[in-house]
Amino acid sequence: MAKIVQLPARALFAYAVNPTARFLLRLGVTPNAVTIAGTVGVLIGSYFGAKGHLFWGTWIITACALTDVLDGTMARMRGAPGKFGALLDSSLDRIADGATFGAVVWYMIDQGNPYGGTIAALVSLGAGQVVSYVKARAQSLGLNADVGIAERLERLVILGVFALIGSAGVDWALPAGLWVLAALSVVTIFQRLIAGARSDRENLAAPQ
Template sequence: MLNTYGRAFATRVFTPVARFLLRCGVTPDAVTIAGTVGVVACGLGLYTTGHLFWGSLGATLFVLSDTIDGTMARIRGSSGRWGAYLDSCLDRVADAALFGGLVVWFARQGASDLTAGLALACLVLGGIVSYVKARAEGLGYTANVGLAERGERIVAVLVGAGFVGLGVPLVFLQVVLALLAVASAVTVVQRMATVRRQALAAPPAGA
């Protein structure tokens, strides 16, 4: 849901920025790469050292580039498979940096194995959520369902970590990660069930 409504809102807000960057000769791919580098720096540079608020704030700004690059491509009339492929691949890198950064920070703080395990579970399950959808689309099915799409996952981790960085007890982030892990697991099941229904409804090969 956030992917749909959030992207539509951000597109309206950042269209002037997209037009300005195009006039300056900046390409959509350059914005995609720069945004990913920024998120990775926040995750592996700030989260791992305990600067959770500034890491979340910085990552939020860079995540917005995910909307700006797409808007730039549409304005320029160059939206295509390469841009979508690059964007999707680098999204996985950015997600891994954020959740991986939390895993490292938890380990450095001597947090319980459960706490670090929750962050790791979110990292792994997030990758599976994306893979299940990509594999379905590769086979000609659709899997656009689920409680925890990328938008929800990113908002959850940035808000949770950001509040803890402002002094909210760590248990808040632990609860956020636990709920996110459960929602991600449910999303995997939802998407697999959706693909199964489509596969059973399709005529047998060669029929």
């Protein structure tokens, strides 16, 4: 099944990020610094969201989450040796995701759990972590599970769009988006497990 955000859109976004990446590198900013700054920004945005400032929290989180593309672009341009940057990026992504959905859970509880949004947020948080884990674990085993309808970028886009609609006073929007996100995340888990199983069979069938 195709990704929600198709490759042309991703390529267009990367093209827009390239000038910023070059500018920051000329200033001497490192990819790891951008990764850390983006995570701090997400934590700040999560605080705003949890306190009920859904509009500003969503914009801050979205803007800072986009640094996940920026730091990777900078690393490729810089040609930095070593793998610590990738480890740091993946680790801080999990922290950022936990803070984001933790804030959503807090907000949903504060709003009286409309339409079961708290449960949907918890499912989205747990399933999102498993989505990332399955891919990483498959790679460590030499398997290919890089598939799925809702990767991290797609999940952030869905959450951001529905949160902004909710901030405009549409009370069902955020819970609805969370249920959509929960369902797509669970589907993605199964897609990756199936892809991993297929990859394992192909490896076993390949001539040694």
